[in-house]
Amino acid sequence: MTQGTPPPPTNKVEALSPSDSNSGFKWWTKTLQYKTGLGMSQDDKNQYETILKLKKDKENCKSCVEHRDWMMKYSPMVIFMLDQINKSNGYVSKNKISCNICDTPKYGGFHPEFGIELCANYINGDKWILNDTLSHELIHWYDNTRFNVDWTDLKHHACSEIRAASLSGECAIMTEFSRQMGMMRFAKGHQTCVKRKAVLSVIGHPKCKDKQHAESVVNEVFRSCFNDTRPFEMIYR
Known part of the structure; x- marks a missing residue:
């Protein structure tokens, strides 16, 4: 995992939702066609794959936010690091820890101005990968606060x-x-x-x-x- 300096958080969660027209029976039919390859053009397949990705990205972002909030309340490591940053005259607000869809393969990154980015699409709903990633980035935050x-x-x-x-x-x-x-x-x-x-x-x-x-x-x-x-x-x- 490459822990590089991420770009400014983009907060893409709300934009990631497929059209309501693809719900219910119509969506089930498209899924069956996609799996069997029958009655579906290449353009339809590409559209279906795009919608699947958007659905998965939305699920991953939702999971990422939930796990982030849980770790900030209950993870001993995360709580300890948040406390140590506070004692070093720093402060980590929740809105400085964002869950985004990342283009570069990585679990997360720290930026001294923008905060922590958690890559929901690479963490992929794994609660404990998120815990280790958040802990890693909080150590960077601590170093940045304590040692300039x-x-x-x-x-x-x-x-x-x-x-x-x-x-x-x-x-x-x-x-x-x-x-x-x-x-x-x-x-x-x-x-x-x-x-x-x-x-x-x-x-x-x-x-x-x-x-x-x-x-x-x-x-x-x-x-x-x-x-x-x-x-x-x-x-x-």
Whole structure:
């Protein structure tokens, strides 16, 4: 997942609704024709696929908003980060966390002016992907509030991506191996996961030349940024 700087939120939810003429029996008939390929022109198929996408996008946006609101009330990680941002003289309002349909494949992004964008069409209704994504972006928000990050600086960007990947829980799947492989292998696996995600994010930075450049920058700042677990006392996941 590339955690790049998103464009200004577009709030496309309300625009995503198919025509009422495609409801009921007529819609069922079109669905049957589409599935069987009988009695349907290519133009009709294209129109049907467009309507299906709009319906799915609307469902995903609705689900995204519901899950966002739930996480802001009940997710320990999200609540903790919101509190830490407040303690750093920042404030996260709900209207600064938008659910949108994204053109670029990613789960979300943070912009210091526009806030957090959650990509409903790539999160695809998964409550726990949204939780990890929102946690990731809130760590960026915390860094921006607490440390005055220069997002145009590749090293600054890489450092925040390392911290967000490490602290958000995105690499928590590695804990499943810890019981069998021991903590030393778990630690190594966690770091590998964090590096991979940070590199993928840094590749999307305008000043990054290529993957090799991203890897070089991430490796340069990795040790100090990975070891900086603020606002946590340590890595718990």
